[in-house]
Amino acid sequence: MKDFTDQEIILGCIKEDSRFQRLFFDKYYSKMFAICIRFAKNEDEAKDILQEGFIKAFEGVKKFKGESSLSTWLSRIMVNHAISYLKAKNKNSFLSISENEFLVPDLPDFDNELVKELSPDEALSLLQKLPDGYRTVVNLYAIEGLSHKQISENLGISEGTSKSQLSKGRAILKKLVNSLNTYVL
Amino acid sequence: MFYNKDDEFFKLLGDKISQVTPKQPTNGDWDSFDKAYRAHKQGNKKRKMSFLIWISILTVSLFSVYAIYLNKITNEQLSIVKPKDTKEIIKDEVSIAPFTNLEKPNLTTSEIANNKTRLLSNNKEDGNAVAKQIIQKSKIENKNRNEVNVANQNTLIETKGRIELIKNWSDLILLTSKSYLLNLSQPQLISIENRNALRTKIYTIDIDSAKNKTLKTKGKLMVNLAYVELGYLLQSNVYKQLNNSSNQYFNGIGVNAGFNMSKNWSLNFGLSALFFNQIEMNKRAFVTTEKHIESIDTTIKYNAFYKRLMMQIDTVTSEKNVEHHANNSYQNNIAFYNLPIQLRYQLGNEKRGIYGAIGITGTVIYQQETNVNNIGLFNETIQTNNNYQLLFAPTMGVGGYQKLYHNWALHISANYLKYLNGSLHQPNTLQIQTGLKYNF
Numbered sequence: 001m002k003d004f005t006d007q008e009i010i011l012g013c014i015k016e017d018s019r020f021q022r023l024f025f026d027k028y029y030s031k032m033f034a035i036c037i038r039f040a041k042n043e044d045e046a047k048d049i050l051q052e053g054f055i056k057a058f059e060g061v062k063k064f065k066g067e068s069s070l071s072t073w074l075s076r077i078m079v080n081h082a083i084s085y086l087k088a089k090n091k092n093s094f095l096s097i098s099e100n101e102f103l104v105p106d107l108p109d110f111d112n113e114l115v116k117e118l119s120p121d122e123a124l125s126l127l128q129k130l131p132d133g134y135r136t137v138v139n140l141y142a143i144e145g146l147s148h149k150q151i152s153e154n155l156g157i158s159e160g161t162s163k164s165q166l167s168k169g170r171a172i173l174k175k176l177v178n179s180l181n182t183y184v185l
Numbered sequence: 186m187f188y189n190k191d192d193e194f195f196k197l198l199g200d201k202i203s204q205v206t207p208k209q210p211t212n213g214d215w216d217s218f219d220k221a222y223r224a225h226k227q228g229n230k231k232r233k234m235s236f237l238i239w240i241s242i243l244t245v246s247l248f249s250v251y252a253i254y255l256n257k258i259t260n261e262q263l264s265i266v267k268p269k270d271t272k273e274i275i276k277d278e279v280s281i282a283p284f285t286n287l288e289k290p291n292l293t294t295s296e297i298a299n300n301k302t303r304l305l306s307n308n309k310e311d312g313n314a315v316a317k318q319i320i321q322k323s324k325i326e327n328k329n330r331n332e333v334n335v336a337n338q339n340t341l342i343e344t345k346g347r348i349e350l351i352k353n354w355s356d357l358i359l360l361t362s363k364s365y366l367l368n369l370s371q372p373q374l375i376s377i378e379n380r381n382a383l384r385t386k387i388y389t390i391d392i393d394s395a396k397n398k399t400l401k402t403k404g405k406l407m408v409n410l411a412y413v414e415l416g417y418l419l420q421s422n423v424y425k426q427l428n429n430s431s432n433q434y435f436n437g438i439g440v441n442a443g444f445n446m447s448k449n450w451s452l453n454f455g456l457s458a459l460f461f462n463q464i465e466m467n468k469r470a471f472v473t474t475e476k477h478i479e480s481i482d483t484t485i486k487y488n489a490f491y492k493r494l495m496m497q498i499d500t501v502t503s504e505k506n507v508e509h510h511a512n513n514s515y516q517n518n519i520a521f522y523n524l525p526i527q528l529r530y531q532l533g534n535e536k537r538g539i540y541g542a543i544g545i546t547g548t549v550i551y552q553q554e555t556n557v558n559n560i561g562l563f564n565e566t567i568q569t570n571n572n573y574q575l576l577f578a579p580t581m582g583v584g585g586y587q588k589l590y591h592n593w594a595l596h597i598s599a600n601y602l603k604y605l606n607g608s609l610h611q612p613n614t615l616q617i618q619t620g621l622k623y624n625f
Contacts, residue, residue, distance in 0.1 A: 018219070025215055030207035038202060051218050055225050115197040123201035142195030143202070170194060 006070040013061045025054060031071065032078050038139050039082035041128055053081040079144060083154060086132045114177050126176045134169035141166050346394040346410075355385045360596065360620030367601075367613035375614070382420040389414040413442045418459070435459045439523075449541075453527040461519040522550040533585070538594070540585030547578035547602070577605040584618070592624040 004012070004023060012020020033050055040046035057077050064073055115123070127135060140146045140154065141162070148162040155162070360380045365372040392411040418437040439457025446452060525548065531541030553572040584598025602614040 021219075021222075022215055025218060026210050029210035029214065033208045034203070034205065037205070037208075047214075047217075051221050054218060055222055058222065112193050112197055115194065115201065118198075118201050120201050120204035120206070123198055124205050127198070127202060138195070142192065143199045170192075173198065174194065 007066075010061060010064060010070065013058060016058075021058060024057075028071065028074050032074060035075060035078045036082060037124065038127060038143060039079075039086065039136060041132070049082050049085050050078070052085065053078040056081055079140075080154075083136060086136055087155075090132050118177065118180070122180065126173055126180065129176060130169055130172060134165055134172065137162055137165040138169040138173070346392070349391045349393065351386070351389040351391060353385065353387065354389060355383065355625040357623045357625070358382045358384065358596070358620060359622075360618050362616055362618045362620075365615045365617070367615050372615065377425045379423040380420060380620075382418060384416055384418050386414050386416040409445050411442070411444045413440070415440050416457075418457070420459070435461050437521075443527075449530050449532065451529045451531070453525075453529065455523075455525065457523045459521040459523070461517075518552075518554040520552045522552070524548045524550070531585075536588065538585060538587040541583070543580070543582045543584075543600075545580040545582075547576075547580050549576040549578065550574070551576055575606075578602050579605070582616075586622060589621075594622045594624070596620045596622050 004020070009020050009024050009027070013024055029050075032053065033046060036046040036049040036053065037043065040049055053074075057074055060077070064070070118126070127138065130138065136155065137151060140151045141148070146154070148159045148166075151157075151162040152159045157165075358380070360378075360382075362378045362380060363374060364376045364378070366375045390413045391409055394408050394410050416439050418435070418439065420435040420437070422435070437457055437459035439455055441453060441455030441457070443451055443453035526546045528544045529541055530543075531539050533539045533541075551572075551574040553570075555570040555572070557570075580600050580602045582598055582600035584596070584600075586594040586596050588594050596618065598618045600616045600618070602616060604612050604614065
């Protein structure tokens with residue numbers, strides 16, 4: 001099959017041509033799934049987020065002005081939708097865990113080398129074990145590279161809460177890494 | 186992928202996660218997505234339809250609630266503003282207090298003007314200083330008011346609008362109407378009608394809404410949204426066609442409703458019925474001779490509406506006769522039921538004059554019920570004929586009322602009537618009306 005440029009694919013999607021929609025879907029599926037799986041608790045949830053994210057993308061493709069690459073634009077849609085999805089899923093409890101809950105002290109003597117010993121799937125699995133709120137903040141801060149200010153704006157929380165969530169998320173992850181290595185050993 | 190460089194732990198973890206083998210899409214993934222996408226689009230259409238339906242329902246509900254709310258406010262205001270006895274108003278206002286803030290917004294322009302006149306006359310007689318003060322206040326209040334009702338901004342009760350019941354408002358119309366058969370080469374005069382009508386609107390319900398005026402003028406402007414009126418009509422027609430003439434007396438009753446869609450456009454519709462009844466009784470006596478037959482006809486006519494009994498005796502001589510004696514009674518009931526839908530564009534105002542254009546879907550149900558009772562020497566026959574006709578005569582016209590002295594107004598209009606059916610009328614008629622109207 002002929003290789004179409006992003007521009008041609010977009011034009012086809014604007015015309016709601018299902019062949020181009022399929023091309024668009026296939027081309028960005030893997031990359032977008034990688035984003036969704038980090039935010040999701042499991043693969044099924046990731047697929048839900050991905051599916052709804054693509055629907056949003058197809059509906060909003062007319063608004064794509066080419067100011068960024070198609071991949072960046074689509075990633076932003078996926079991340080935003082993942083946040084909305086998790087917020088809607090948790091409703092009142094999203095990022096409103098009481099201070100004492102999941103109170104895990106940070107491990108100052110944690111050895112980062114233990115992370116290197118993890119397989120990629122194990123690393124993902126550990127991230128998915130975090131509660132939705134922590135996982136979202138960790139994703140946005142540590143992987144998407146957002147500042148606490150940006151996170152607070154995105155999630156509608158204070159910067160302090162963002163820092164606190166990240167700190168707790170990190171502590172839980174370190175503990176999980178430790179326990180995993182202990183178990184392995 | 187971005188990393189927070191300050192946090193080695195997250196950097197390492199992020200690196201590991203990014204190495205997860207990317208999942209490739211399968212046909213099943215696409216099919217599942219495609220199905221969901223189509224369902225979503227279908228749902229969107231349904232949602233849009235549902236949204237429109239709900240908006241419609243909401244609009245109707247809000248309108249109803251608003252109308253009820255207006256009614257409530259109006260009742261409150263009316264109880265304050267509109268005492269039954271106008272003499273009491275003068276007495277109270279002059280001797281006790283000027284207008285209060287509560288009273289101001291509910292006075293219509295004409296009421297304020299009337300009050301002012303009364304107060305002026307009282308002031309002359311009594312030399313009451315309070316009255317002067319009131320007049321001065323009224324002047325200031327009236328400065329920015331036009332002929333429509335204006336509610337004052339400085340009011341304790343915020344005026345949203347009102348529903349007003351107006352009783353017994355009448356006008357007299359004296360019209361001369363000339364109808365021409367529209368012929369492309371030469372218009373031909375086919376009838377002249379002099380119509381005198383006294384219209385009494387028994388009840389008129391006005392639904393007004395208060396709208397904010399501009400910042401410059403402040404205050405609130407009362408805008409008439411809709412009205413419903415119940416009226417009674419007395420009408421006498423002197424109708425002259427080319428070959429005959431007739432006097433007709435009608436009485437009628439009607440309900441009319443209208444919506445003012447904008448400042449200039451309005452839509453009216455209604456139902457009115459005009460009734461015309463006449464009873465005739467004829468007595469015929471025959472005198473038979475060999476060569477000729479003489480008969481004496483006695484006719485008694487009773488017009489039920491006009492309540493007038495007429496007697497007429499004719500002597501007829503003829504060569505042949507088929508009956509010796511006969512009594513004949515004749516009753517004719519005619520009713521016109523009008524169901525017009527009227528779209529009107531009008532300019533001007535009631536103070537100076539109204540001009541405009543009008544389009545009417547003229548739908549008339551014409552009903553004629555005739556009862557004939559013949560009593561002869563050997564037989565009696567009773568005939569009842571019912572004749573119904575549904576006439577369609579769409580009308581377009583231009584015209585207007587120019588305000589004259591006092592309550593008189595000059596009426597001029599030109600209407601084009603297109604009779605789509607019915608043999609009683611010419612198919613294309615131009616009707617030019619001139620006349621006078623007096624508002625009581």
